[in-house]
Amino acid sequence: MRSPVRVLELAGASVLVYGDAPSACQAAAERIAETTRAAVANKGRAVLGLATGATPEPVYARLVAMHREGDLSFANVVTYNLDEYYPISPLDPRSYRAYMHEHLFAHVDIPSNQTHMLDGTVPEASVADHSAEFDRWIANDGGLDLQLLGLGRNGHIGFNEPSDTPVADSLKLPTRLVDLHHVTLASAARDFGDESRVIPRALTLGVASILSARAILILAFGPHKAEPVARSLEGPMTSRVPGSFLQAVSGKVTWVLDEAAAQGLAVRSTVASAVKTAR
Numbered sequence: 001m002r003s004p005v006r007v008l009e010l011a012g013a014s015v016l017v018y019g020d021a022p023s024a025c026q027a028a029a030e031r032i033a034e035t036t037r038a039a040v041a042n043k044g045r046a047v048l049g050l051a052t053g054a055t056p057e058p059v060y061a062r063l064v065a066m067h068r069e070g071d072l073s074f075a076n077v078v079t080y081n082l083d084e085y086y087p088i089s090p091l092d093p094r095s096y097r098a099y100m101h102e103h104l105f106a107h108v109d110i111p112s113n114q115t116h117m118l119d120g121t122v123p124e125a126s127v128a129d130h131s132a133e134f135d136r137w138i139a140n141d142g143g144l145d146l147q148l149l150g151l152g153r154n155g156h157i158g159f160n161e162p163s164d165t166p167v168a169d170s171l172k173l174p175t176r177l178v179d180l181h182h183v184t185l186a187s188a189a190r191d192f193g194d195e196s197r198v199i200p201r202a203l204t205l206g207v208a209s210i211l212s213a214r215a216i217l218i219l220a221f222g223p224h225k226a227e228p229v230a231r232s233l234e235g236p237m238t239s240r241v242p243g244s245f246l247q248a249v250s251g252k253v254t255w256v257l258d259e260a261a262a263q264g265l266a267v268r269s270t271v272a273s274a275v276k277t278a279r
Ligand code: GLP
Pocket: 051, 052, 053, 054, 055, 056, 082, 083, 149, 150, 151, 152, 153, 157, 158, 159, 184, 188
């Protein structure tokens, strides 16, 4: 098991800082594998909330390697993905369905009927029903054992974008169709070739479903994530920075950072003094 170079307790979360992103990804994969094995042993199956984006790609590569080495089975894993562009075909290579197939599902023993993605092909008149149904499926499956998250450059989680909504209302947001924020459109240009070609709307798991997971593992690497990380962990809880909503659930959130993403944190010391400084 990789050891973090620093461990902080901030805003009710454990913050594990690794020397580099590959070490952090290996540690994250080990955490996911442990949760999976424990849930399967205890109740027969594991229910995982999965994320897309560049950040978790090496984590999925490590999980695939564990599977190939015979250390991890997905036969009893049920997955729910965080988000999907709308509208989009699952066959479109830019869809998150295609991403998950490419990075995980095609390489492990997960039955396809156990992988759930928000459907970018439902007619717009049915989007609200489909979104509500997705939340119900998660609840009927007993809730998420672990939600894996990335963090947008603008602090978004899933596609819950910065807004002026009062925090109390944001925390209750269900799964729904959203307009993407201009910073998200710029970041997604990488996948669409050009910002003007980015699909500007998406379906996203709601803040309420994310926060209901029994454990949340959020990953952020690189200097471009330093500001949203610091604002999420050391700033006030605000709808301007959706990552700060994780402050609402104490004791079940683990941040896995590399040194570059942690560099904006004012608190840099060990657990004991970090707790003191943060209060
Ligand atoms: C994307 C996804 C998020 C992801 C975030 C960060 O747009 N919708 O779920 O966590 O933005 O992406 P990346 O890991 O590529 O920086």
